[in-house]
Structures are given as structure tokens and as C-alpha cells.
Amino acid sequence: MKKITLSIVLLLSGIAFAQIPSGYYSTATGTGFALKTQLHNIIKNHIDNTYGGLYTTYQTSDVKPNGSVWDMYTNCDFIFGTVANGGQQDNGTNVTAECQLFNREHTIPQSYFGSGAVPMYSDAHFVLPADKKVNATRDDFPYGVVVNATYTSNNGAKLGNNLNSGYSAGYTGTVFEPADQYKGDIARLMFYFATRYEDLLTSFYSSTSTAKVMFDGTSNHSFSTTFLKIFITWHNNDPVSPKEIARNNAIYARQSNRNPFIDHPEYVCQIWSVECTALSSASFLTDDAVNIYPNPTNGNQVSIQTNETITKLVLININGQIIKEINNPTFVNQVYELANLPQGFFLLQLSSDKGNVTKKIILN
Structure with missing residues (x-):
């Protein structure tokens, strides 16, 4: 057991200190929204491996140590591959409970940027493998802090009205709250989307999607105040994990672009400094x-x-x-x-x- 434990530790340590490609962020020299635009120019024009190609990407980007699919919405151990070949990849049949099939979850719903619109439709950085039941339950609701859950998944993700208090004050509608261990992951995917698609955010805002409340229609600030505070708080409270770093590296190998906020978590408060300063006046568990x-x-x-x-x-x-x-x-x-x-x-x-x-x- 000691040898096994040591191997796991060494593996995770190796992932945690994986090297960012030399010079990748050399042009990211600004601050504020200028930095955000510089990052946009670095990560734009990624390789689109198509929507079907996401299932191939997941086999390296979202695999648990036990070889099953790493789903942030559940604790299910899904099997990679089609149902015909013994896997649990969505085949279009209806599900009645968790852990039956997994599919592809657009953390920023398609209803916001346009159904099937590329390259957003198949961008693995923010399109995750997810339990089909929980994915459907999440629907196109924004992320937030649930006060009274009407649904709770088997890993603690919840659906319910947003808590209109503290850092989540300002919205009372239905929200989806990921499990605590993945809140930072989700926040950094939000920051990625707002940066990678900075030049398209104003056009996306014409959407009638429920998720629209997370954004403010601008290309620079990007987020509405309530949801920016939520995402910054989650980012600060749940630091970058070895899982995220490994995922970032695997997607880079497929798409040739990276999530800057996993590589450099400090970029968040260098860009959205006003909100970070306001939140820093509050006390956080460190x-x-x-x-x-x-x-x-x-x-x-x-x-x-x-x-x-x-x-x-x-x-x-x-x-x-x-x-x-x-x-x-x-x-x-x-x-x-x-x-x-x-x-x-x-x-x-x-x-x-x-x-x-x-x-x-x-x-x-």
C-alpha cells in the first residue's frame, strides 16, 4: 500500500507542476481589460475537433484514476465508449435516474450562444462530460448558490433558488450549484469563455437564454455583478487542482489552446480588480x-x-x-x-x- 500511495502522490505532484509551453503567455503583459484582450489573442483560433470529437478528447482530459469518466455533476463511474461496445456514452435513449448514460454539458448553455454554433459548440474547455439526468435537470439555468434545493445529485450538486445574501446577493431566480470541490473549476471555465469569446459576447447577449443573467453584454467586463462575485469567490475558495491542470494539458494537446486562469490564477484579480478588491474586504476561510x-x-x-x-x-x-x-x-x-x-x-x-x-x- 505504501508503494501504491507513493505512486499516486508522485503522479499528482507531476501533474501539479506540469510546464506551461515556453513563451505561451509572453505577450500577456497588461493589466485590467487590456490583459484580458491579450489573453484572448493568445487563445483564439483553436483547433475545432468537432462535436463528436469531444468524446475522444474526454478519454484523456476527463478520466479518473480508475479509468472511468470524470463527471463533475455526479459520483458515477461511467464507462467510456458507445453502448453497443459496452460503454455508457449517450445513445439518445431516455434516462430515469443518474448513472445510466453520460453526454456533453455546455456549461454556458447553447441557448446563450446559438444551438450548434461553432467553435463554441465543441470547445472542450467549457463543454464537459456529464450525467445525462443531471445535465437535463441543470437545463440552461445559471450557476449560483442554492438556498433551498429542489434537486440534489449524488455528489451534492443542487438546483434551487439563488441565495440573495452575501457574495451571491442580487438574484433570486433558479440556479444550479456545483459540488464544493468543483466550484473553482466551474468558475475558471466561465472566465475562459468570457476571454476566448470576448469578441462575440455582445452578439451573444441578444439571446433570451435564462443563463443570460450571468453576463452584462459587454466584451470587457463580461459578467453581471452578482455572478462575477460568485465566480471570483469560488475561484478564491477552491484553488486550481491537479485534476484541472491535467485536463488543461490534455485539451491543449487536442485543441492547441489553454485556459489561462488555470495556468495563472492571479490573472482573475488582475483583470477584475475592482470586484476582487471589494470582495477582499470580506473575510474568507484561507x-x-x-x-x-x-x-x-x-x-x-x-x-x-x-x-x-x-x-x-x-x-x-x-x-x-x-x-x-x-x-x-x-x-x-x-x-x-x-x-x-x-x-x-x-x-x-x-x-x-x-x-x-x-x-x-x-x-x-
């Missing part, structure tokens, strides 16, 4: 506010030390499956003992009223 020890450990428990009020602990394995979920854990002298843990590499998500933070845990 990585250094939480200490986990011993880590790595040869035992089956770790201690979590923090002065913050933690409302939920979620332990996730490398396949994206939730191993433990503890609501309102009781800390004694600012310490909580997380016990009875299996061996392996895990992500521990801690939630509070100030946001979320994710820590890596290794149990040998």
Missing part, C-alpha cells in the same frame, strides 16, 4: 487558517486545528467519491479528531460561513 497533523501519517486519524467555525467536513478520495461527510463537527479547544480513516490519498474540504478550503491528506 488555507493557512487550518492545520492538519500529522500529515502524512501512518495511522488512521488526523487532527484538524483551526480557530474558525467549521460547518462541514467532507473527505473525498482520488476518484472524486465522498468517503466521509460530517456536518457541524464539534471542536474541542479548536481541535477536531478525524478518525477511522482508510489508507490512501484524500482531499479534505472544510466549509464555514467564510467559504471553503481544501487540504490534501496522505494516510500510509
Whole structure:
């Protein structure tokens, strides 16, 4: 087990430090919206591998360590390939529950930019593999913070009215909220779309799509205030993961363009500095506010030390499956003992009223 664990750690470490192609961002020298336009010029004119080609791209960009499809809307272990060949790729039949078929989810719905319009239609950076049932439930609703869920997927993604409070204040309609461990991923896909298609955003805004509320019709600022605050908060609370870096590299190999906000997370606040400054005046749960020890450990428990009020602990394995979920854990002298843990590499998500933070845990 120690050898297996070490291999996993080395693999993830290698992914985390994958090199950005030399000189790729050499012309990104500005700040504010000038920087956004410079990034647009770097990542535009990507190779369109067609809508059908997305299923080929997913086999390298969205594959779990166990070889199944990595779907951010569920914990299902979908099998790559057509149904005729033993896979679970959508074949057009109706589904009645999760984990039956997977298809392609436009995180910015087609109804916003035009059904089948290229190259948006088949851009793997923001078109994800997704459970067919959850994809249909999400429909073309914007992303947001759900206050009362009318639907919850098996990994915690939710549908319901937006919480008109805090960083999500300003909208009360129906929204789709991804699971905590993927909120930063989704936010960085939003920033990619607004940058890659900067020159088309004003024309997209004529749409009547429900998702239109996420945008403001401009090519530079791009987002309406409420949703920009949501995406910046998710971006800050859920940092870039090894999964995202690996995905970015795999899509670059297929499309020849990258998501700048995965390679350089700091670009977000260099572009949308006004909103970042306003949000920074609020308190957020930061990585250094939480200490986990011993880590790595040869035992089956770790201690979590923090002065913050933690409302939920979620332990996730490398396949994206939730191993433990503890609501309102009781800390004694600012310490909580997380016990009875299996061996392996895990992500521990801690939630509070100030946001979320994710820590890596290794149990040998």
C-alpha cells in the first residue's frame, strides 16, 4: 500500500507542476481589460475537433484514476465508449435516474450562444462530460448558490433558488450549484469563455437564454455583478487542482489552446480588480487558517486545528467519491479528531460561513 500511495502522490505532484509551453503567455503583459484582450489573442483560433470529437478528447482530459469518466455533476463511474461496445456514452435513449448514460454539458448553455454554433459548440474547455439526468435537470439555468434545493445529485450538486445574501446577493431566480470541490473549476471555465469569446459576447447577449443573467453584454467586463462575485469567490475558495491542470494539458494537446486562469490564477484579480478588491474586504476561510497533523501519517486519524467555525467536513478520495461527510463537527479547544480513516490519498474540504478550503491528506 505504501508503494501504491507513493505512486499516486508522485503522479499528482507531476501533474501539479506540469510546464506551461515556453513563451505561451509572453505577450500577456497588461493589466485590467487590456490583459484580458491579450489573453484572448493568445487563445483564439483553436483547433475545432468537432462535436463528436469531444468524446475522444474526454478519454484523456476527463478520466479518473480508475479509468472511468470524470463527471463533475455526479459520483458515477461511467464507462467510456458507445453502448453497443459496452460503454455508457449517450445513445439518445431516455434516462430515469443518474448513472445510466453520460453526454456533453455546455456549461454556458447553447441557448446563450446559438444551438450548434461553432467553435463554441465543441470547445472542450467549457463543454464537459456529464450525467445525462443531471445535465437535463441543470437545463440552461445559471450557476449560483442554492438556498433551498429542489434537486440534489449524488455528489451534492443542487438546483434551487439563488441565495440573495452575501457574495451571491442580487438574484433570486433558479440556479444550479456545483459540488464544493468543483466550484473553482466551474468558475475558471466561465472566465475562459468570457476571454476566448470576448469578441462575440455582445452578439451573444441578444439571446433570451435564462443563463443570460450571468453576463452584462459587454466584451470587457463580461459578467453581471452578482455572478462575477460568485465566480471570483469560488475561484478564491477552491484553488486550481491537479485534476484541472491535467485536463488543461490534455485539451491543449487536442485543441492547441489553454485556459489561462488555470495556468495563472492571479490573472482573475488582475483583470477584475475592482470586484476582487471589494470582495477582499470580506473575510474568507484561507488555507493557512487550518492545520492538519500529522500529515502524512501512518495511522488512521488526523487532527484538524483551526480557530474558525467549521460547518462541514467532507473527505473525498482520488476518484472524486465522498468517503466521509460530517456536518457541524464539534471542536474541542479548536481541535477536531478525524478518525477511522482508510489508507490512501484524500482531499479534505472544510466549509464555514467564510467559504471553503481544501487540504490534501496522505494516510500510509
